[in-house]
Amino acid sequence: MGRRHGIRNSNSFAQKKRNQKHKQKDVWDPAKARMNYVDTVRESEGFSTYYKKQNVCPENEWEQMMATLKETLPTSFRITGSKMEASAMLDVIEGQFFKELLPTGVDTGTDIKPPKQLPWYPDRLAWQLDISRKDIRRSEEYYRLHNFLIAETSTGNISRQEAVSMIPPLVLDVKPHHKVLDMCAAPGSKTAQLIEMLHADQQPGDPPPEGFVIANDMDNMRCYMLVHQLKRLSSPCVVIVNHDASQLPNMQIPGQDGNPTPLKFDRILCDVPCTGDGTLRKNPDIWEKWNAANGNNLHGIQYRVARRGLELLAVGGRMVYSTCSLNPIENEAVLHRILKECEGSVELEDASASLPGLQFKQGMTTWTPCSKDLIGYEKYEDVPEQWRTQVRPSMFPPAKEDASKYNLDRCIRILPHLQNTGGFFVAVLNKVKTLPWEARPKTTEQSSDSGEINEATEVNSANSPPVKKRRTDEAESTEQNVNSDETKEVSDEVKPPKGNPKKNPKSRGYKEDPFVFFSESEELWPVLQEAYDLKSELSCTSFLTRCAVGKKKNIYFTTPALRDLIKNNEQRIKIINTGVKAFARCDNKAMKCCFRLAQEGLKCIESFIGPKRRIRVDKDDLVLLLTCQDPSCPPEIEKYSAPTQEALNRLEDHGSFVVEFEGKTSFGRQLVTTLVGWKGTRSVRAYVGVDECVHTLRLLGEDVSKYEVNKFKNRAENKESELAKINEESKQETDQKEENENDTVEDKATVTNDHENGNP
Numbered sequence: 001m002g003r004r005h006g007i008r009n010s011n012s013f014a015q016k017k018r019n020q021k022h023k024q025k026d027v028w029d030p031a032k033a034r035m036n037y038v039d040t041v042r043e044s045e046g047f048s049t050y051y052k053k054q055n056v057c058p059e060n061e062w063e064q065m066m067a068t069l070k071e072t073l074p075t076s077f078r079i080t081g082s083k084m085e086a087s088a089m090l091d092v093i094e095g096q097f098f099k100e101l102l103p104t105g106v107d108t109g110t111d112i113k114p115p116k117q118l119p120w121y122p123d124r125l126a127w128q129l130d131i132s133r134k135d136i137r138r139s140e141e142y143y144r145l146h147n148f149l150i151a152e153t154s155t156g157n158i159s160r161q162e163a164v165s166m167i168p169p170l171v172l173d174v175k176p177h178h179k180v181l182d183m184c185a186a187p188g189s190k191t192a193q194l195i196e197m198l199h200a201d202q203q204p205g206d207p208p209p210e211g212f213v214i215a216n217d218m219d220n221m222r223c224y225m226l227v228h229q230l231k232r233l234s235s236p237c238v239v240i241v242n243h244d245a246s247q248l249p250n251m252q253i254p255g256q257d258g259n260p261t262p263l264k265f266d267r268i269l270c271d272v273p274c275t276g277d278g279t280l281r282k283n284p285d286i287w288e289k290w291n292a293a294n295g296n297n298l299h300g301i302q303y304r305v306a307r308r309g310l311e312l313l314a315v316g317g318r319m320v321y322s323t324c325s326l327n328p329i330e331n332e333a334v335l336h337r338i339l340k341e342c343e344g345s346v347e348l349e350d351a352s353a354s355l356p357g358l359q360f361k362q363g364m365t366t367w368t369p370c371s372k373d374l375i376g377y378e379k380y381e382d383v384p385e386q387w388r389t390q391v392r393p394s395m396f397p398p399a400k401e402d403a404s405k406y407n408l409d410r411c412i413r414i415l416p417h418l419q420n421t422g423g424f425f426v427a428v429l430n431k432v433k434t435l436p437w438e439a440r441p442k443t444t445e446q447s448s449d450s451g452e453i454n455e456a457t458e459v460n461s462a463n464s465p466p467v468k469k470r471r472t473d474e475a476e477s478t479e480q481n482v483n484s485d486e487t488k489e490v491s492d493e494v495k496p497p498k499g500n501p502k503k504n505p506k507s508r509g510y511k512e513d514p515f516v517f518f519s520e521s522e523e524l525w526p527v528l529q530e531a532y533d534l535k536s537e538l539s540c541t542s543f544l545t546r547c548a549v550g551k552k553k554n555i556y557f558t559t560p561a562l563r564d565l566i567k568n569n570e571q572r573i574k575i576i577n578t579g580v581k582a583f584a585r586c587d588n589k590a591m592k593c594c595f596r597l598a599q600e601g602l603k604c605i606e607s608f609i610g611p612k613r614r615i616r617v618d619k620d621d622l623v624l625l626l627t628c629q630d631p632s633c634p635p636e637i638e639k640y641s642a643p644t645q646e647a648l649n650r651l652e653d654h655g656s657f658v659v660e661f662e663g664k665t666s667f668g669r670q671l672v673t674t675l676v677g678w679k680g681t682r683s684v685r686a687y688v689g690v691d692e693c694v695h696t697l698r699l700l701g702e703d704v705s706k707y708e709v710n711k712f713k714n715r716a717e718n719k720e721s722e723l724a725k726i727n728e729e730s731k732q733e734t735d736q737k738e739e740n741e742n743d744t745v746e747d748k749a750t751v752t753n754d755h756e757n758g759n760p
C-alpha cells in the first residue's frame with residue numbers, strides 16, 4: 001500500500017508545478033505593470049468642466065496643466081537632521097552619490113534628467129529626481145538609489161516627501177521653544193518636518209528643545225503610522241494623540257505660578273482631510289472617483305477643524321491651513337467663512353516671500369459653487385431645494401465690494417505644471433486678537449475645564465459661531481475621501497498593539513498601556529544613576545514606563561514640558577504614544593544594572609552621562625566597531641587601538657556605554673557622533689542598527705558596497721536555484737515513480753508467483 005501511495009503522490013509533484021506556475025504569475029512583470037499603468041484613464045470630463053468653470057488655471061496654461069496631471073510624479077526628498085548632520089549628508093549626496101548613481105549631464109544612453117534642487121527649500125536640502133518612486137523601486141538600474149533612499153529614510157537622515165507637501169511646515173516657521181499642534185497629522189511627513197525644525201539648533205550634547213509637538217489624528221490606525229514615522233526621529237518632544245480635531249479638548253499646562261493654565265499653541269498645522277485631487281499624478285485612481293460633491297461634502301469638516309485650530313491658537317500665533325486639493329470650495333471658501341466669522345481677529349499673511357523661486361498662483365477671490373451635476377450657482381437662493389444640503393450658503397465667495405477685506409489673494413495655489421509637482425493649496429493665518437466668541441463671557445458650564453475624555457464633547461460650543469451638527473453626508477465623506485496620498489508608504493509596517501480593536505477603530509481604537517512617570521522616589525533611579533554616572537541635573541521624573549505593575553521593560557524619556565502636559569491632561573486626552581526609549585531591560589548576569597542604554601534615546605540623555613561610562617575613539621576604532629555586523633563574533637578588545645583598550649579597561653563593568661567620536665567626514669566637514677557600545681568579556685561591539693552603521697561609514701568615506709543588496713540579482717539567483725531545486729525534486733519524483741512502477745511490476749510478479757505457489 002505504502003508504495004502505491006508513493007505512486008499516487010505524484011499528484012504532489014503536479015501540485016508543486018501548479019504552485020510554481022501560480023508563483024510565476026505573481027512575479028512582477030514590468031511590461032504588464034506598465035500596461036496596467038497606461039490603462040488607467042487619466043482624465044475626467046467632470047474634473048475639466050468643473051475647474052474650467054472655477055478659472056483655477058489660466059486658459060493658456062490649461063492644456064499644459066492637464067498634460068502634466070497625466071504624467072507620473074517625480075521623486076523628491078529632504079535631507080534632515082541637525083545643521084551639522086544635514087550638511088555632512090548633503091556633501092555625500094551631491095559630491096558622490098548623485099555622480100555615481102545618476103547621470104548628471106553625462107550621456108549614459110538614458111533620458112534621465114539630473115537631480116534638481118528645490119530653490120525655495122533652505123540650504124539646498126531638498127531635491128527632486130525626474131523618476132517616479134515606482135520606477136526607482138522596480139528597475140534594476142536604480143537599485144542602489146532605492147537602497148540608499150530606504151536605508152537613509154529608516155535612520156531619519158532623509159525624508160522622502162512630495163515636494164509641495166514640504167511647504168506648510170516651512171511657512172509655519174517653527175522655533176525650538178514653540179508649542180506646536182498638528183491637527184490632522186497622519187501619516188506624518190509634515191509632522192516629522194515640524195519636529196526637525198524644533199530640533200534645528202540642537203548641537204551634539206545639547207539638551208532637547210523646550211518646545212513640543214502634539215500630533216493628532218482622528219483615525220486610530222493612522223495614529224500608528226504616525227508612531228512608525230516619528231520613531232525614526234527619536235524625539236522626546238512629541239506626543240501622539242487620537243481625537244476628532246474639530247473637537248480637540250482644551251488642555252492645561254503649569255503656568256508661571258505653577259497653577260494650571262489653558263494651553264494655547266504658538267504654531268498650528270491644519271492640514272485637513274481633502275479630496276486630494278492635487279495628488280492625481282500619484283493616485284490616478286482619483287480620476288475615476290472625481291466628482292464635485294466630494295469637495296462640497298468636505299467643506300464642513302475642513303471649516304470646523306480650522307475653526308477649532310484658531311481657538312487653540314495663542315494670540316500672536318500662526319496657523320497654516322493646507323490641502324492637496326485644487327478646489328476653491330475646500331480652500332478659499334473655508335478661509336472666507338472663517339475670516340468672516342473672526343471679524344478681523346485673524347489675518348491672512350502673504351508667505352510667498354519666504355519661498356523664493358516657488359511658482360504659484362495667488363488665491364482666488366471668487367469662485368462658483370456647483371452641485372454634483374456640475375451646475376454652478378451665483379447665489380444660494382439659486383440653489384434648487386434638492387441640492388441645498390450639499391451646496392451651503394457658507395460656500396459662496398464674498399461680494400465683489402467685500403473681497404478686498406479678506407485678502408484671499410494671499411493664499412498660495414500650486415498647479416502641477418508650474419514646476420512639475422503635485423497640486424497644493426496653502427494659506428498662512430495670524431491670530432492678532434482673541435476671536436470674537438472667545439471674548440464673550442463664558443457660561444458656568446464652559447468655565448469647567450476638567451472633562452474626562454469624551455469624544456462627543458462640544459468644545460467652546462456655546463460661544464462659537466453657530467455650526468449645525470455634522471450632517472451624515474459630511475461625516476461619510478470625511479471618512480471615505482481622506483486623502484490617501486502618503487498612506488501607502490508605511491502601511492505595511494503599521495503595528496498597532498495586539499488584541500482585538502474595539503468596534504469602531506477609527507474613533508475609539510485600542511486601549512493603550514498606561515504612561516507611568518517615575519516619581520522622585522523611584523527605586524530604580526539610584527541604580528541607573530550609579531551605573532551610568534548620570535548627572536544630578538537629569539530629573540528622574542522625565543522618565544516613564546508603560547506598565548503600572550510588574551517588571552519594567554523599557555524606560556522612555558520625554559522632556560519636562562511634555563511630562564507636565566501629559567500629567568495635567570491624561571484624563572482628557574487620548575494618548576497613543578510618547579517618549580523615546582532610553583534604557584532597555586537586559587538581565588545580563590555580568591551587569592550590576594539590569595538596564596542597558598538604548599541607541600534611540602542616546603541623543604536625549606547622553607549629555608547627562610558622566611565620564612565613568614563613556615569612551616572616545618578614533619576613526620579606525622569607530623570603523624572597526626561599525627563594520628562588525630555579526631553579534632556572535634564581535635571584534636576582540638585587543639583589535640582596538642592601545643588608547644581605546646586602555647579606556648575600555650577603565651570601564652568598571654561589562655555592559656553598555658557611550659562611544660564618542662569627533663573627527664572629519666570624507667569631505668572635511670566636522671562630524672561629532674555618539675553611539676551605544678557594549679563591552680563583553682573579551683570583545684566590544686556597537687549596539688546600533690545596520691542602516692545607522694552604514695550611514696556613519698558613508699559619511700566617513702568608507703566603502704559600503706558590501707551592504708548593497710541587489711534584489712533583482714538575488715531574485716534571479718533564487719529563481720535559478722528554485723528551478724534547480726524543482727528539477728532535482730522532479731527528477732527524484734520520476735526516479736521514485738519509475739522505482740514504484742518497477743516495484744509494482746515486481747509486486748505483480750511476486751503475486752503471480754505467490755499464486756502460482758498457492759499463497760493467498
Ligand SMILES: C[S@@+](CC[C@H](N)C(=O)[O-])C[C@H]1O[C@@H](n2cnc3c(N)ncnc32)[C@H](O)[C@@H]1O
Nearest residue numbers: 184185186187188189190218219244245271273
Ligand atoms: C491630508 S491627511 C494629513 C496628512 C499629514 N498631515 C501628512 O503630512 O502626512 C488628513 C488626515 O486627517 C485625518 N482626519 C480626518 N478627519 C479628521 C478629523 N476630524 N480630525 C482629525 N483628523 C482627521 C485623516 O485620518 C488623515 O490622516
